[in-house]
Amino acid sequence: MSEPIIEMKKIEKHFGSVIALSGVSLKVMPGECLCLLGDNGAGKSTFIKTMSGVHKPSVGEIYFEGKSMDFECPRDAITAGIATVYQDLAMIPLMSVARNFFMGNEPTKKIAGISFFDHKLANEVTMKEMKKMGIHLRSADQAIGTLSGGERQTVAIARAVHFGAKVLILDEPTSALGVRQTANVLATIDKVRKRGIAVVFITHNVRHAMAVGDTFTVLNRGRTLGSARKGEITSEELQNLMAGGATLATLEGSLAGTI
Amino acid sequence: MTETTSTPPVKTDKPDERVKTRSSFREALIRPELGGICGTILVFTFFLLTASDSGMFSASGVMNWSIVSSQFIIIAVGACLLMIAGEFDLSVGSMIGFSGMSIALLSVVFGLPMWVAIIATFILCMGIGALSGWLVIKTGLPSFIVTLAFLFILRGLTIFAAISTTNKTIVGGIKDAAEGDWLAPVFGGKVFTGLFQWLGDNGWIETFERGFKKGQPVVDGIPMLMVWAVILLIFGHWLLTKTKFGNWIFASGGNAQAATYVGVPVNRVKILMFMFTAFCACVFATSQVIEFGSAGADRGLLKEFEAIISVVIGGALLTGGYGSVIGAALGAIIFGVVQQGLFFAGVESSLFRVFLGAILLFAVILNTYIRRMITGEK
Numbered sequence: 001m002s003e004p005i006i007e008m009k010k011i012e013k014h015f016g017s018v019i020a021l022s023g024v025s026l027k028v029m030p031g032e033c034l035c036l037l038g039d040n041g042a043g044k045s046t047f048i049k050t051m052s053g054v055h056k057p058s059v060g061e062i063y064f065e066g067k068s069m070d071f072e073c074p075r076d077a078i079t080a081g082i083a084t085v086y087q088d089l090a091m092i093p094l095m096s097v098a099r100n101f102f103m104g105n106e107p108t109k110k111i112a113g114i115s116f117f118d119h120k121l122a123n124e125v126t127m128k129e130m131k132k133m134g135i136h137l138r139s140a141d142q143a144i145g146t147l148s149g150g151e152r153q154t155v156a157i158a159r160a161v162h163f164g165a166k167v168l169i170l171d172e173p174t175s176a177l178g179v180r181q182t183a184n185v186l187a188t189i190d191k192v193r194k195r196g197i198a199v200v201f202i203t204h205n206v207r208h209a210m211a212v213g214d215t216f217t218v219l220n221r222g223r224t225l226g227s228a229r230k231g232e233i234t235s236e237e238l239q240n241l242m243a244g245g246a247t248l249a250t251l252e253g254s255l256a257g258t259i
Numbered sequence: 260m261t262e263t264t265s266t267p268p269v270k271t272d273k274p275d276e277r278v279k280t281r282s283s284f285r286e287a288l289i290r291p292e293l294g295g296i297c298g299t300i301l302v303f304t305f306f307l308l309t310a311s312d313s314g315m316f317s318a319s320g321v322m323n324w325s326i327v328s329s330q331f332i333i334i335a336v337g338a339c340l341l342m343i344a345g346e347f348d349l350s351v352g353s354m355i356g357f358s359g360m361s362i363a364l365l366s367v368v369f370g371l372p373m374w375v376a377i378i379a380t381f382i383l384c385m386g387i388g389a390l391s392g393w394l395v396i397k398t399g400l401p402s403f404i405v406t407l408a409f410l411f412i413l414r415g416l417t418i419f420a421a422i423s424t425t426n427k428t429i430v431g432g433i434k435d436a437a438e439g440d441w442l443a444p445v446f447g448g449k450v451f452t453g454l455f456q457w458l459g460d461n462g463w464i465e466t467f468e469r470g471f472k473k474g475q476p477v478v479d480g481i482p483m484l485m486v487w488a489v490i491l492l493i494f495g496h497w498l499l500t501k502t503k504f505g506n507w508i509f510a511s512g513g514n515a516q517a518a519t520y521v522g523v524p525v526n527r528v529k530i531l532m533f534m535f536t537a538f539c540a541c542v543f544a545t546s547q548v549i550e551f552g553s554a555g556a557d558r559g560l561l562k563e564f565e566a567i568i569s570v571v572i573g574g575a576l577l578t579g580g581y582g583s584v585i586g587a588a589l590g591a592i593i594f595g596v597v598q599q600g601l602f603f604a605g606v607e608s609s610l611f612r613v614f615l616g617a618i619l620l621f622a623v624i625l626n627t628y629i630r631r632m633i634t635g636e637k
């Protein structure tokens with residue numbers, strides 16, 4: 001596996017006068033899990049949004065399967081095979097679980113030449129995929145708004161896994177999950193990776209990162225602070241890197257080893 | 260904590276112990292249209308009790324309020340889909356006046372064949388619909404403001420065009436211009452005339468006793484207006500609930516950003532819905548112009564509010580993302596029946612507004628309650 005599935009070169013993103021990203025580069029290989037770490041506001045979400053077609057980078061290039069790509073909108077990225085779980089989940093509370101699950105990718109069936117939304121198939125697939133993640137829905141018809149935060153997050157993950165053909169991007173997917181569901185998500189990442197799909201996994205939890213990551217990249221204030229491969233770095237070192245090195249040592253002193 | 264990667268024990272498919280089983284009757288009741296259904300029943304009961312001997316439920320009486328209701332349905336279907344997609348169109352009433360006048364001027368004053376005038380008007384109006392949609396998207400302004408501007412622009416243009424070409428605000432002569440045209444009957448004609456004649460001959464519906472229409476049934480066919488209402492209703496309901504595009508309509512109105520993130524072409528959906536609303540206004544106007552034989556610059560006044568009220572009575576959420584076309588049609592029927600029913604019952608017509616306000620309030624309160632039941636919000 002020599003060719004990266006996706007390569008980002010010197011990505012910059014400016015929002016008016018705010019410079020959210022100032023030259024971040026990285027590449028992801030097929031079947032590899034890249035963990036993206038960093039403090040709040042480091043630019044992780046902004047970075048993956050340039051990957052998924054939400055933002056156009058102000059400067060920089062994106063290569064997908066070796067070809068220069070110019071995603072105009074998320075639909076282009078999805079068509080290319082990139083599925084994303086956004087931090088805010090991109091769910092519509094008033095719509096049913098199944099309608100949310102298939103939003104933008106609705107299954108259709110033809111009856112007498114007219115194309116219909118295949119509700120039956122949508123409901124079945126949704127129930128099945130949610131069951132795989134360890135969530136037992138009452139029915140696929142219930143509104144997303146009636147689910148708990150973690151259940152909602154699981155729907156978003158299940159949806160991305162289902163449609164993520166080549167690259168799966170997860171922006172803090174485990175932030176609201178219980179122990180069993182977190183274990184499930186990490187197991188899913190592992191499974192997906194073994195199928196040859198590239199995973200970009202954003203988290204604040206070093207243990208989660210160490211459990212599934214092949215490479216680690218730490219962002220800080222819109223720049224790459226450091227990168228490492230699995231085995232080259234211990235979790236303590238990673239933790240220090242994330243918190244900006246020295247600061248954690250002083251913190252640890254004052255908090256008497258509670259973190 | 261060590262991460263385990265074993266999957267949890269698989270449960271069997273027994274019903275979830277954490278769900279109270281709701282009876283299927285209750286389940287069937289909890290739907291966006293419930294407010295509309297209750298309102299319709301209430302309104303019909305009221306008039307059956309108070310106005311049954313006034314001729315409201317005779318063949319011609321039924322036809323009377325059905326036509327008015329159909330008019331409301333036509334514009335309500337457009338307004339409903341647009342509202343679910345998260346936008347408003349306040350220019351519907353002005354669009355009705357504008358398109359009617361456009362047909363009249365093109366055919367009567369400029370002498371174009373009627374079908375050319377009708378098709379050109381549809382293209383023009385849907386173009387204007389697309390323009391307001393495009394403006395809403397490009398400027399990011401609320402559609403409320405953009406279409407309010409079009410409310411004035413279109414009404415002003417209508418009056419200006421009528422005065423500057425004919426010196427009048429009412430342009431007649433459409434009946435003659437539509438004579439022998441192939442497209443005009445699609446909007447102004449009647450169907451099933453044979454069936455109604457047969458019903459009349461057999462005495463099942465009343466016939467005229469004297470005059471030049473002696474022997475003809477009082478209701479001599481179903482006006483195309485009603486056929487259009489049914490077609491648009493079925494189309495709207497099918498589009499919203501049974502197609503992929505319907506899911507996009509819900510998604511665009513529910514949360515445009517989330518919808519964009521997962522690849523829904525939100526802008527396209529919204530612009531198309533603006534165009535569909537304009538199309539519905541055009542159907543309304545064309546039928547009216549051909550039926551009346553004239554176009555008036557003040558036609559369609561306040562129709563936008565009547566459409567929006569019908570939609571809201573029908574259970575749609577003003578903020579978008581939720582609603583039902585069937586509900587909107589029931590709202591339109593309530594509207595039409597109340598308006599004509601009070602006339603039959605001989606009630607002072609100013610009370611229409613009181614009655615309407617009360618129904619609106621009742622339906623909206625009920626709908627809010629139903630919506631909470633569905634979504635589980637507090």
Ligand SMILES: Nc1ncnc2c1ncn2[C@@H]1O[C@H](COP(=O)(O)OP(=O)(O)OP(=O)(O)O)[C@@H](O)[C@H]1O
Binds near residue numbers: 015038040044045
């Ligand atoms: N649309 C926007 N307009 C202006 N500034 C933005 C926008 N989106 C992000 N930013 C800014 O860019 C910076 C990076 O934000 P981003 O959401 O990428 O951080 P993050 O690393 O994902 O943080 P967290 O861990 O809290 O999710 C922040 O300072 C934020 O204020």
Ligand SMILES: [Mg+2]
Binds near residue numbers: 044045046087171
């Ligand atoms: Mg973030």
